[in-house]
Amino acid sequence: MPKLNENYLNIKDSYLFSEVARKTAAYQEAHPDKPVIRLGIGDVTKPLADVVIKALHEGVDAMASAETFKGYGPEQGYEDTRNAIAAYYKRNGVDVDPSAIFVSDGAKSDTGNITDIFGHDNIILIPDPVYPVYVDSNIMCGNNNIVYISGTAENGFLPMPDPEQKADIIYICSPNNPTGACYNKEQLKEWVDYALANEAVILFDSAYEAFISDPELPRSIYAIEGAKKCAIEFCSLSKTAGFTGTRCGYTVVPKELVFQASNGTEMSLNAMWNRRQCTKFNGTSYIVQHGAAVVFSEEGIAACSENINYYKKNAKVIADTLTKLGIRFFGGINSPYIWFECPNGMGAWECFDYLLENIQVVGTPGAGFGENGKNYFRLTAFGSYENTMEAMARFEKLFG
């Protein structure tokens, strides 16, 4: 009989979004006359930019004739796409070698699969609250030495390193999902210095970097000196270009990341990730990559930022309303997420029920993102402007 991966018995079932959906559906069935506004969704809603649509059609057309047909592509991504990403980094002031860039079908795959190249006895720092994949993907492969680093109102949901705490691997997500909090350069420098001192690896998730408009805030960990010696960066077109359903991401594994095996052999994380991808991945669809290369052109970024600005306007509507109502919140400026403290001491799920029943606004209870979210609530800027305005008008009535 096969021995199964029994670590799966230790993963918590995630009822977050299914429970949100269930409660919402039950309410709607009971009150068909009361229109519900959904601001819980962490997914984009605006169509792709025209210039990207054009490139995707070109990608399809290439598949239609023998002369331009594309079979197996490089597992690491097409040169055009990798160069376009490197040029995008460059325009944002960061030098990244295209050969360190691995194009994939999305940051979720890469942040999940990255555990493949590490051993199972590392001390792993993971923020709380945070995107649940970091914890689950580690528990799944038996990495149980997880130390939570606490994001709280006191530290602005931006936990800083504790010099007393040893670490081998450190997950950082900035701008953060779900809190929207974003590290500044000094703060990230502290993390980089801490990682270098501990010879630790930072796994930096910058999936929301395109929402950063403050030029002083780092959009990449490589904006910090020394980061190439200690950090892998995951990025995504999901929010940058609305690719949640089109699927494309990229991961940067600098060649400077070389560590010693127990027998003294030097092992390059770039070479290991390359081998992992060449063995267990066959590259991202040419059609999608052709679109992705255009996303990162100057014209593409300009077009995609129209959607981002639309979402940011929504975020501002929410942030302004919460400010006016005196409800403490985080995010909402350089992020599509607004993370607010549940009013009147409510718990996260209590707040969910309260908002649904009284003003028919659906959000996401913070409890789904970690212990520190149990009195918080996440709203997102991905709804329509009209719905966001209406939801906030209802907030003003309820809490004003």
Added chain:
Amino acid sequence: MPKLNENYLNIKDSYLFSEVARKTAAYQEAHPDKPVIRLGIGDVTKPLADVVIKALHEGVDAMASAETFKGYGPEQGYEDTRNAIAAYYKRNGVDVDPSAIFVSDGAKSDTGNITDIFGHDNIILIPDPVYPVYVDSNIMCGNNNIVYISGTAENGFLPMPDPEQKADIIYICSPNNPTGACYNKEQLKEWVDYALANEAVILFDSAYEAFISDPELPRSIYAIEGAKKCAIEFCSLSKTAGFTGTRCGYTVVPKELVFQASNGTEMSLNAMWNRRQCTKFNGTSYIVQHGAAVVFSEEGIAACSENINYYKKNAKVIADTLTKLGIRFFGGINSPYIWFECPNGMGAWECFDYLLENIQVVGTPGAGFGENGKNYFRLTAFGSYENTMEAMARFEKLFG
């Protein structure tokens, strides 16, 4: 310092295709006047069928307006795509529940990632010769208890179970890459019965099933009674529909596959794979899945089979020539691969050099697929008809 996955030190470097490319380039540079014909490539060359191109364009168009835009899709695949695959199985005489089907970006990802749900102390049977991913993906995660099952000329490169040998996990690829050999129903029944008797799981790779034209040969392991209790099946659109660069595959994990954990808890492989995919994968591109759904319609399969028939005609040209020349070979009928014994007792790489230097035909040395390939050579049917004819005319001159 992070502890790395030191199993990576135990993976053999694969120089197969890079060495083939290097030798070919060196020859071409030295002999620019002698045109080389490449029949080594395991990749399709014909463009996608018109009906599939049309569907891919529709998929792109859906992304262009808010009303039809697709954000995050189900990790398991869209219902339409899963139903279309189930209907395709049904037309081939096999009942597969759509909820057992997981759509992915390709069979290489799934055959590689499937190790995630198993423990590390299983006895794993892997054919020799075979697709190198099975071995590498197991070595990478520390599954070192690999028993090779020998494919040889004597058993037609179709090794059968040894009742004395214990097994927990069994890899089978039929039609086989690289040998082209294909199990019949009686032979697969023996494997299923053996797996059931051992409570083992068969990992059945049927990526080349679309090349089977003999109605008596099973295109799916589920054509065999009892297989749903012991087998996971991997399949791909790469060869079925020319999707090597478009990227789509699917894996069937029947709900009947339930085993006991060491503490007696029942664990469903379908639930485990679902959890794996929901944690470390975010679904296949909507655009690609929309094309895939059309591939599996009756119209789509009819259109795609035109390309397959073109390749099969090439395979027949090669098979007929080798037969005429008295060179022993396998495959070439229900497969795009022809696996021949190197003439005159040559080794695989010796044969490579001999063919390149004398008749400028490039193939793949069998040694790259396992110990049992050391005197064999793989040709593929994916070239053009004209090149295949010319290559075989050169074979006749050389060996005739």
